Amino acid sequence: MGSRLLPTAAVALFAVAGSVTALLAGAPTATALPVGAGVGGLVWAAHTLTHRLTRPAPSASGRPATGRTDSQDADRPTDASPEPPADAARWLTRAAAAADRLEHQCRQSPSASLWPALATAATSVRAAADRLTAAAEAVRVIDTSGAPADHRVLYGEQEHLEEEALALPDGPLRRAKQDAARATGERAATLKRLAELRQLLITTMEATALRLEAAAERGAMLLSLQAATDASAVPPDLTALDHELDAVQAGLDTLDEITRSLHGTA
Numbered sequence: 001m002g003s004r005l006l007p008t009a010a011v012a013l014f015a016v017a018g019s020v021t022a023l024l025a026g027a028p029t030a031t032a033l034p035v036g037a038g039v040g041g042l043v044w045a046a047h048t049l050t051h052r053l054t055r056p057a058p059s060a061s062g063r064p065a066t067g068r069t070d071s072q073d074a075d076r077p078t079d080a081s082p083e084p085p086a087d088a089a090r091w092l093t094r095a096a097a098a099a100d101r102l103e104h105q106c107r108q109s110p111s112a113s114l115w116p117a118l119a120t121a122a123t124s125v126r127a128a129a130d131r132l133t134a135a136a137e138a139v140r141v142i143d144t145s146g147a148p149a150d151h152r153v154l155y156g157e158q159e160h161l162e163e164e165a166l167a168l169p170d171g172p173l174r175r176a177k178q179d180a181a182r183a184t185g186e187r188a189a190t191l192k193r194l195a196e197l198r199q200l201l202i203t204t205m206e207a208t209a210l211r212l213e214a215a216a217e218r219g220a221m222l223l224s225l226q227a228a229t230d231a232s233a234v235p236p237d238l239t240a241l242d243h244e245l246d247a248v249q250a251g252l253d254t255l256d257e258i259t260r261s262l263h264g265t266a
Contacts, residue, residue, distance in 0.1 A: 099126040102215060118222070124245055132255075135258075204258065
């Protein structure tokens, strides 16, 4: 409020001074008053123009909010885990379903002699189904690295570079071409190896998931046999179920070996 009164008082003072000056100069009163008003008007106009030119621009913090989401927040990644490739996800689904069936059979077992075997089998099958998730993640990593690219194209580029190198005289340019050819060949070999490991991972996941399904079927067969016979007189034959569980473990061991090979290739 005070900052606004100061310019007004200055304008009034200049107006009075202008009128007095006009009177002292011999001007009549009717003329002196308009002269004083004109001086005051000029002072007010000058003050207004100066204020507008020197007024600081409004800061960004003083601007009203628009309700728009910050672009950084909009681009912030979510916590959702990436989906496995479709050919790997298929066997994950079937392995989980086999574990569900065997656990259901364990809960439905009326035989005290059969229940411990089914419970152990159900635990092993569930653990195996969970371990297949790591293999699916390895497949996803291979796909992300670009291994599905046709390594034969790179081998063709390597051959072309080698031919160009042979056509050049001995010197820095020829050696540079030879280095480029070697680098291209090494990249092609790496991509070929990754593609082979990917196919091996998928094939082993398939075999392991099928073994898990076979284990669930063995459990269902044991339940049927126990229901049709005297459980106390005929002990359950767990040979076939144990065979499937051993095959599952062999598949998991193979997946571990493939994963180690993948780390070595990377």
